[in-house]
Amino acid sequence: MAGYEEVRVSGFEEFNRAVEEHKDKTIFAYFSGSKDDEGKSWCPDCVKAEPVVQEALKHATKGCVFIYCQVGDRSSLRSW
Template identity: 45%
Template sequence: MENIEKLSGYNEFRNYADNIKSGNVNFYFTGSKNESGVSWCPDCVEALPHVEEAFEKYQNNCTLISVDVGDRAYWKDMSNPFRLDKDIKLMVIPTLIRWKKPQRLEGDQCAKKDLLQMFFSDEED
């Protein structure tokens, strides 16, 4: 989708996040994709169309950034930086978070249309 920005890896995520000045920014963390554009993470594959649809339908003046967390082996390493980052504390993918706010959906919650509607239509800034 053209209105969803894409980042790959922890350094790209951190550089982007460290430069957010204001606004309603949401991050969608997912497994990296193969040459065909399909993630190694089956839960991420299942959730992605629901996240994209809800973002298109309900988003209210917000930005969505899709972040590839790496391949399966990298993600499974309990000491990888996504898991240790104090701002996101990822334990599961897919995860959808509102930057510096309490809104968060994890795992199969990211495929639930009612939760996605609440997440994206929330007007808190």
């Protein structure tokens, strides 16, 4: 069982709400391209990074919060 709390959000507004709700805790944030129906991100860098992030989370201490934020699909990112 993880010693940290995981919060999954989608987009900037949900991310900001999650940060505000957990502002008294140590927060780790991971931003990833949104995943398809098969659970795979369109972002090749995110696909490579996710196992590394998951491994590092094994060392997160109790009381920490991990915010996993999906940023949208490829086309929405290009419109920034």
